[in-house]
Amino acid sequence: MENKIVALSQANLQDEYQIFGFAPEMTALLEKLAGFGMIPGARLQVLQRRPSLVIKVLETELALDREMGSQVFLQTRRREKSGSEQRAG
């Protein structure tokens, strides 16, 4: 399954992604975001876009400026097979 890179603003709601990276404009915020667990490789879901952008990084929910949607990049996660799928072979 190939890994597509999408901007946060283009991600499907509720789907699971992995953080790929951040645009250069975000450099000043990187340390702060890392404190909330937003680091490359972390699992992320977009919960809603209005009235604010709300995401879930691991088990932390964060509200962000809508503008950040175009400055954070995600890649689709390789889905691990669930137990029943493994048994089915």
Add this chain to the structure above:
Amino acid sequence: MNMKRLILVGNSNVGKSVIFNFLTQTYATVSNYPGTTVALTKGKIVVEGKSIEVVDTPGINSLIPQSDDERVTRDLLLESSAAVILQIADAKNLERALAISHQLKEQNLPFMLVVNMNDEAIARGIEVDAEALEKELRVPVIKTVAIRKEGLEKIIPRLGEARAEKETIRDVESGLRHQWAQKMVEGCVSKNCREKNRSQTLLERWTIHPVGGLVVLAGVLELVYLFVGKFGAGTAVDFMENKIFGNTISPAAIWLVDHLLPFTFFHNLLVGEYGLITMGLSYGIAIVFPIVTTFFIAFSLMEDSGYLPRLAVMVNKLFKGMGLNGKAVLPMVLGLGCDTMATMTTRILETRKQRLIVTMLLALAVPCSAQLGILLGIFGSLPMWTFGVWLGVIIGIMFGVGFTMNKILPGENGAFVMELPPLRWPQAGNVLKKTLSRIEWYVKEALPLFLLGTLILFILDALKLLTVIQRAAEPLVVSLLGLPKEAANAFLIGFLRRDYGATGFFDMYRDGNLSVIQTLVALVVITLFVPCIANVFMMIKEHGRGVALKMVCFIFPFAFFVGGILNWILQTH
């Protein structure tokens, strides 16, 4: 074991306060870290017969400071000798906690890890292997569910095992501590993702839904109005003002003063028309105190339940036009309780520009609970449309001034990054402590200033300067605002004693001396005035005399200007 101090650290919303309360049991004190505005809660605990100081720090995300809270916490940790650190972690967010643990190890600080909130973790299929974690970290690790008091009894006995494990972790530079934390979690925490990850509960989703969120907000506002407006400003104030002060304290004070200090001067100073007791104290204690207390309770409930950040989400877009972001909702809402305290809270805003804008808006357009209570009572007796006009003007001015200041002032607007903790039942202990600490602040800081304001009025009246000032203001009041000259008196007093201004006008209306339009104009102007003398002092404290002076010199003329325009519009239509 040589331990003189126990310091609690951890991310926000991990249950530090609950564990602190469990450890210290008796009343704790709140004081600022020297030279800063960051408040630390301190208590005592007895371990092996020795009394040890326990300090609770604000929630942090890192010891590399990104805020005053983090700077103070780091400074406290580095400068404390003979201190043991109790790091509290959220079991479902261990990656974030371990990033802090890494920093503690790097700094060679002795600590112990309490992994709390295991109930919420298990509900999401997350289970922490404490023994494995303890083996990897080489510090004691205890699992707890603090609100159920589970596991807490293990903390004190194991404090002696806390140790500093200076670790120059191979292959890990400081910038990669998050990757290290992630690896630790992978090794010691099982995450059962067979079902889809727990999504938000329905209620949580509704609180930040574009439509549902507004419904919830309206509901919350209604509840707050009923509790603060009807019970606080109505029932409680009536009781305090009439039964307590009217029937008991004021007559007793008058009797005492007239018998112990039977001179006119003392009578007027203490129990006269502008008496410190009959006016100053009665105002501060009988009127403002019940209202502010009910407001603080309501506010603490919103804080502790986790609703406040969701409120910020709903208003973020609204605030952006004013150069602010959703975070400013905290001081703005607090301003509806007490503008002075809210002005102090502007410290949490990231940029100076935002702090200035919010300070101005608080002083100009946010009526505090004392004033709001009176105003709502008055508008109940006036035609409905007057309330609509008042509300429209105030809100319009708030946005207009905010928008303008945003364009004029140089500087950055902060980025909006806000954590949304899960909605939880507010803990009675937490709410009580937060409310008490705010009340304590009010009694120590605001009440003396009300007395000062009363004293100033007394002096002005005694020196007959009161009439001089009123005469000077009359032309403005009469020609510009279309009000009778007696209104000048109400304006002057309204600054030093909030409710007198508004009720002064209401009395004039009821006596037939003011028309509906005139009353409306007067109420709009007095709402726009700087709330009270305590607020001015806080503005000076936060931003310096120059800035405070500029703001005050803008606000008062501007209030009259708006009143004049409103008067003109209403009279000619």
